[in-house]
Structures are given as structure tokens and as C-alpha cells.
Amino acid sequence: MKEQLKEIKQRGMNEIQKADSLKELEDLRVKYLGKKGEVTRILRGMGKLSKEERPIIGELANVVREEITNALSEAKERQEEIALEIQLKDEIIDITMPGVKKEVGVLHPLNQSVESLEEIFISMGFKVVEGPEIETVENNFDALNAPKNHPSRDLSDTFYITEDLVLRTQTSPVQIRVMKNAQPPIRVISPGRCFRNDTPDATHSPMFHQLEGLVIDENITLGDLKGTLDVFAKRFFGDDTKTKFRPHHFPFTEPSAEMDISCFKCGGIGCNICKGSGWIELLGAGMVHPNVLEYCGIDSEKYSGFAFGMGIDRITMAKHDIDDIRLFFENDRRFLKQFK
């Protein structure tokens, strides 16, 4: 029996050594260690042995079983390793192929500007308010101190619905609505659509967007206007941005100013964006005219304030170097996509 066990072990080890699949190893396990396997059979047949032989053979048989078991599991591990390697090799992919995308959309570039502008002014304590697109002539012109014969009131400039109603030509009437309904301190901005009787071309659109700002309180100065708008320009166009305030004329502010910023493209040296001047005209502003304050029931001796208005389309065009305002309203996906 000893010989038999030795022979089984020898044979088993050889066969395990030669096996090259998990299936073969499983077959060998059954063949040697299964219920009817050769080693099992010997262990079962031990009853026929003498008392003296039994422990010796028993021990030997157990050793053989353990060795075969170990050999089997080692071989199995090896085979699994090989199988995994093959699998990984089979699973090689072309990692340069395009990824599977879920397309997301994007906000309109003009509304992206509105969001950034709002964020800047909100951080300076401004509330965001809105007004109607169809306005009274009173709010759009009269209350804003526009002379009765001012050319901006002409049919060639303003869209009229009736003699008393217009499509607002500016966001400034929102100022009037705010001032009529609240007492200082007031600090608001108001973005929105505006309309002027302009035939569309690269720089004109009958519909465009403005953002209006208004601050009213005691002791508000022209210096405060400069300081506030300077902070805005730096936050929107970059910390290196310089501002320049030039005197100008608007009926509803006095003194009035236009603000230029140093060209963000060339930094002020002169380029195609700033037409060589180093400066870009950005917005109109001024101290709210006492006539306007009084019209809205605010004591112009006690309070003063400033207002400003900027073309959102214009600054968006400037910021992104867009050369045609009509692109904003054509809504071509190829255009919109670039603002993701």
C-alpha cells in the first residue's frame, strides 16, 4: 500500500504539473481526492489493514492528500493568473476613441453676462429688480427729464404702441418705478430688454439689453459713482482694468459722465478692439438730476444719488470680441455652443 500511495503521489504530481486548464485541474481533484478518488479509496480501505499498519499508512495517505491538495491549489492559482492575463489582453480597447457624452446645454451669452453683472452688484449691496417692456411715455421720457422735443422721442427712434405707450428705449424707467415706490436708501440694478427703431446691422438691433443701476442716499457724491463703477469694471474685466470718466450729457443726470475702460485686449497700447485708442467706451452715468428726484417725490436737498446704464450686448461683444450683434438673436447652435 505504501508503494501504491507513492505511485499515486508521483502520478498525481506529474499530472497536475502537466494540466493547463482549470477544468483539467478540477478533473484531477475528482480523480484523486473526490469521493471515489484514488486517495480517498485508500483511506477508505484502511479498515482492512492491521492495527500496526493503519497509523503509518493513515499518516502517509494524509500527507499524500495534503501534498496533492496543495499542488492542486497552487496550480489553480497559476491557471487563474494566466486566465486573467488572457482576459485582460482580450479586453484591450482603443483608448483614443471618443468618449460617450451626454450633451449639456448652455445659457445664452447675454444672460451669462447678466448673471456675472448681477453677482458683482449684489455683492455691493444692490437688489435686482425688473420692470415692464411696454412702458408709459411718462416713465420712459417725461419723468426722466427728456425735453418734449428731444429727438429720441421721434417715431424714427422709438417704437410707439399708442401716443402714451412705448416699447421702453432704456431700462431707466425702472429707476422711476423704484423711486416712486420707495424712499432712500435705494440701491438697485435692473437688467432687461430695450427697443429702438434701428434697422438691424452689425452694431444695431431693434431689440437689445441694458443694465440700469441706481443708488440714492444722503451724501452720495460723484466720487462714489466713480468708486463704485471702478470696482465693477475691475471685477468684470479684470483687476488690471483702468477706468476713465469723461463729461457727457444725459437729460436725467447732472453732472453726467461716460466711462471708458482700458482695453482688456491690449491693455491700453491700442489694437483693433479699441480702434487704436487704448480705451473702450463702456457706459453712461451721472448724478440723478434733482428734477428727476423731485418728480418721484424724493427730497433733492436731503438726498442725492447716481445712476448708470450699460449695454449688455455691447459689453458682451467687447468681452468676447464678437463683431456682429445680430448673432445674439439668430440663435444658431454653432454660435451658442461656444459659450459653454
Next chain:
Amino acid sequence: MLAPRKWLENYVKISIDSKELRDRMTMSGSNVEEIRNLSESFDHVVIGKVLEIKEHQNADKLVVAKVDVGNKIIQIVTGAKNFKENDYLPVALEGATLAGGLKIEIGELRGVNSEGMMCSHDELGIPKSLIPESQKDGLWILKETYPLGKNFKEILDLDDDILEFEITPNRPDCLNMLGIAREVSATIKEKLVYPSINYREASNDAHEKVKIRVEDQNGCKRYIGKVLENVTVEPSPDWMQIQLMKAGIRPINNIVDATNYVMLEYGQPIHAFDLDKIQTNEIVVKESKPGELFETLDGVERELEGGETMITDGVKPLAIGGVMGGLDSEVTLATKTVLIESANFEPDHIRLTSKQLNLRTEASSRFEKGVDPEIAITAANRVCQLIQQMTDCRVLKNSVDIYPNPVMKREIFVRDDRINKMLGTNIPKMEMSDILTSLEVEVQILDEGLNLKPPTFRNDLVKEVDFVEEVARIYGYDVIPSTMPTATVTLGGLLSSRKIENLAKTSLTSQGLYEVLTYSFVSPGSVNKCRIYKESPLQKMIQLKNPLGDETSVMRTTLIPSMMDVLDKNNKKGSSDFRAFEIGRTFHHSEEILPRETTKLVIGMYGDKDSYYTLKGIIEELLNTLKITEVRFRREVHHPTYHPGRTANLYMNNEYLGIVGEIHPKVTDAYDIEKKCYVAELEFTELIQLADLEKHFYPLPKYPSIERDIALVVNNSVAVGEIEEVLKDFTEGILETFELFDVYQGDQIEEGYKSIAYNLIYRDPEKTLKEKEVAAVHDKVLLQLKEKFDARLR
């Protein structure tokens, strides 16, 4: 307003270069838009004199000229006709560059040597519209003589920077050289010197030659007549012609040029009549009659509306006051006696007349902005001086001056501390006084402030605040310190409606939708294109009185047509699929002062992967984001824009929230889109009311759930929505979720039936459910489904 630098230097010493002048003027409120220099475009052009003209032996249309250019005599071949021997003219020498970029070289023209070129105005950078009529198609023939061979642009002052000023409507006093010079003087702090006016007066009086009567005193504030005798009408001297051309006015003849010169210099439009053609020797200013006909200088016969201020000879009209003269009394080469009119007309009158006749002139555009009546007499004298200088005419003594109500200077008191308070500055009273004095404001310094009398040409200085600006702009906006408002702290932020809007936009863009912006006005036909019924309220659109065109003539009542346009455009441009949305307003008639504006959300899409369900999914996800629950989709079969079988209205209880569906094939046809389009329009104003910005936390489940899958076979006509109503209503609160995971028709299912498979999850939040309890509920639901829809388990 074009201001040649050298013209300004007649009145104020300018010792800084033109760029610095531009910057400083811009900073004091006179914005310079551009600096031009006509002579930059050409070089190497000198004064030449034609010595001899001979025929060209090989060409009929060419001649050969010998021209003295100072240091030598050169031969030039030319096709020009308008010159003769002894003419002085500009000659471009070898190596010269001309305005069009032409380079001059010695060459042959039809076998004859040509060593230079005689130039036209055009070739020397003068815009075609400014070239005098007689020399339009020929060479520039000079009127006077000059040293030969001298640099043409230097000797004729063409080497000059022309500054183009943007003049704001409140400053008509700056629409002339003296006005600009005054601003220069205040800005660079140099003294302003007015022209000295003097001429020889004849012994006879103008009053003997002409009588003037102003009947229309509303339209005409002042009328001055001056009489000139023995005038010779001819082209102006070169300096005058060049001065006018630099300022953008075409030279005509010495009389008209002198009036234009003074208009540019003082801002006072002046008209010259041929007095011999005014048979009555009388000027009567009166209103026109309706239907009256009048032929203006430009040869156009015009029908008058009635009420225009007319200059007449008492019987027939001579000129439309302040707008344009008439052909009959025009100054011609034969004119000997001239009546100079320096008058003042009411801005509103002129504006109306100019608009009604559709006739805008240099004169009318100045009068409608406002001209100072005080300046009329100075300007009249100045014209006489210039004309006498040019033609040695007789200027009759005195002027006929009708000026019933002379303007008076205003007096305004301002507080210096108020000015400083508004500017955030500390400017001393004395400095304010200096600034205002430099602008010709009379200043009286008092203890409590300044007593001011602005000049009569400054109609814009009325209130204290107007002087705040004057002080600020000359003091310098750039030196006023920048500060932040130190006032009360205010809380900034978005209105909650805008927060909800932003949240909705985030949901939509993250689902692949592009935001678009379309016009608020549309074509009245746009709703018809969407098959909206004639009687529908959507047809009652608010109309613009003066639209740009039919396409943009009414305010929209729905966003769907605009969205269809967007889909159409993108489809035509080759996008195989597209998803877009817009949040915009619609406009509706109302009883209030203002029309009603409501905000709508429109979603539109097309593409192979899209269907009613993908659009519905987007909306469901949006409603989840806004935490709007319990929205029901009810079938809509009548809406003419939509597919009758693939459209639903959204309701919350009985409140209409919008419509979602596939666009009717007839509508997509009308838009020429060959793909199926899916469009939803939601009442965004309502969604804002219903939305909830709060986040709510619910504890995670503590007890296990029991899952059941069921597959029901029902008639095709049964909607899953109906089945789901039963699932909701008959599960006694223990059905946590249900999810439709399969709808099947075909093999194994009989014709007309479908199999619907749900995954149901039962859970009791309070305790562990027992199989028994679930089974009881589950069986009851199945029974209900069987009773209601004849549903059986597959």
C-alpha cells in the same frame, strides 16, 4: 463738428500737440472722435505754373504742357481740359504719392515723355462732395500766385489736423469754431481772442434801400438786414476755399462762402439775397399759407403745409426762413447788390418745418438746436467785413435790425458747499469762480455762495446743478477722488422669482437645452403659421404704430412661433438635432394703463432620439427641481398647433400650467421642417408661484421593503396613467414607489392588447411589513385593476 486746428489757433494759442489737445478736450466734455489730416495722404507736391500747352502728336485727347516747378521746367502729358497757360496749380513730382496711393514716376505717354503730374482736388485728399463745381472734373487751378516749387500743402495750409468733435444736444453753442475755441481756452487756460471786426462804411444808409417787417414774431425772434453794393461775384480766394473744405463745406462763390464761413465761425446761419431781384425792396417775414408753392435753391418745387416762417417781398416768397433760400432771389455771377440776412428763428418752428418738408440744411440743423439771438449783429458785421475784403464792395451804413424782445441774461445763485458736497471735493470758491469766468459766466462772489449770470448762448445753464457739472468738468473728472458710498448698508440680492428662474435654467441646460433669445415683436402672420384660430385670444396682438416692418410689427402672445423659427433655422443650417428653451414675456391687452405682461417658458426640440416622452421627461425633471408635485397631464386633442394624439395639457388641480406635445404635421410643413418637432409652452409666472426653493429632508427608511413585479395584460385603449391612479389610490399608503419598466405588444399577446410591467416597492415607514399584509393589499389592487380595466396577470 469738424474743427481745423489752424482755424482754432486764430482765436486761442495752442502749444500742445493735437493728440494731447484731443485728450484734454475729451476730458473737459468736448469729445474728440477723430483727428484727420488731409495732407497725410500725399507728398512731394509743389506749386507749379503752366508755361505752354501743345497738342500731343499721337493722341487727340492728350496735351503736352511745359510747367515751371521752381528749380526747373518739366514736361507733363495730361488729359485734363480745364487749364490754360499761366495757371498756377499743384504738381506732383517724381517720387510723389497721391491720395489714392498713386506713385508718380517719369514715364512715356504715347511716345511723349511725362515728368510729373498736375493734380485734381481728389488726388490731394479732398472728398468729392467738397470740390467746387467748376473744378469737379479737372485740375485744381489756384486763384492766386505763389512762389514756384514751394511745398503745396505747407503754403496753402492743408497741412492741418482736423478734429472731429461730438457735440451733445445741450451744447449747440459749440457748433462753431469760436464755441470750440472757447472750450479750448477754458480747458488749456489760454486767453480767447475774438476776431476784430472793421470795414469801411458807405455814406448811404441801409434803411434807404430796404424795409423790413416781421409779422410772424413767434417764428422769427430777430431779423437783421445789411446791404452791400458793387459786389463782384466770383470764386473765393484760395485760403477761403481751403478753410471751408477743411471744415466740410463746399466752396460756391465769394458771397455764399463768406456767409458759410461766418456760420462756421459764429454759429449764425446767414443768407444772401440778390437785392436787385427783390422788386419791392421790402422784406416781410410772415407765415405761409397751406398749399402755397415755392421753389427752393436746390431747384425743387415744394408745397408748404401752412404756418412755415417765410421770408417774402411782401407779395411772393423769397426763402423758407432758417431752412433754405429760393431760386428766384439767389446770388449769381451777375449779382451787384446783396442783402445780407442775419436772423434768428424759433427752434421748434424750424424743427417742424424741416421735418414736414423733409429738408435738413446746415442752417436748419443749427436753428433747431438753438442759436443765440445776440450773436446775429456781430455775425452780420463779420460777413460784411469778409465780403469787402474779397470784393472791395460798398457796405451801407447801419443795419436794419428788427429785435422786439432782446434776450436778457439769467441770474442764478449757487452754493459752493453744495457743489463740493455733490462732487465729493473741496474746491475753493475762488477756483470755482475762475472756472466759471473762463466759460464767460459773470461771477459775483458772495459770503454764502456765488451769484452767476451765464452768457446768452448758454441756454443749458439754468439751475444750480448745471453749474456743478461746469465746475466738475473743467476742474477735471479724473482728479475727483474715487470713493465708495459710505451710506447705509443695504442688503443685495435677487428676487425669489429670479432665483426660481435661474434654478429652472440650470435644470434645463443640464438636460441638454440651449437657451435662446428671440424678439419680443413678431409678424402678425406668425400665429397663423401655427394654425391658431381667428377667434383665439392669441390673435389679439398689440400693434406697434411704427414697426420696422411687418415681420416685427406686433407684440407676441405666445412664444411657440418664435421657437419654431429657431428650430427651423437650426435645422436648415444642418443641426441634425437641437434642444432649446426661452423664458420670455408675452403681451396681452388689458384694462389697466399698461398691457399685461406674462412670463412663459417655451421648450422646443427635434432629433432622432426625441419624442413626446423625452420632452415630457424634461418637463417632469424640471418640475421635480422646482418641487412642483401633483401636476396632471390631460390629453389635448383640439389645439390646432399640435398633433391631436400626442399632446397634453398640464394642470395643477384646475389651474392650467401649459401644453406639451408633438407639433402638428401641417405646422412643421408650414415651417418647411421635415422632422418631427416637440414643443412645450409653460406658464412660467404660475410655476414661480408654485415652486418651492426650500430643501426638505426626509429620514432614510429604517424598515425593509417588499418588492413585487407585475405584468398586466390590458386593452390597448387603457392608459398607464389610469392604472397608476389605481396604484396610488388603492394601496393604503404602503406602496412606496412604482416604476413602469416594460410595455409590450406582439407575440404571445393577443391583438388589441398590451402587456404593462411594473416594479412595485411596498414599505411601511413605521414597521417591518409582513408578507401577509402586502399580499392583502396587492391582491386588492389586482382586483381593482381587473374590475376597472379587465386587467389580468400575464
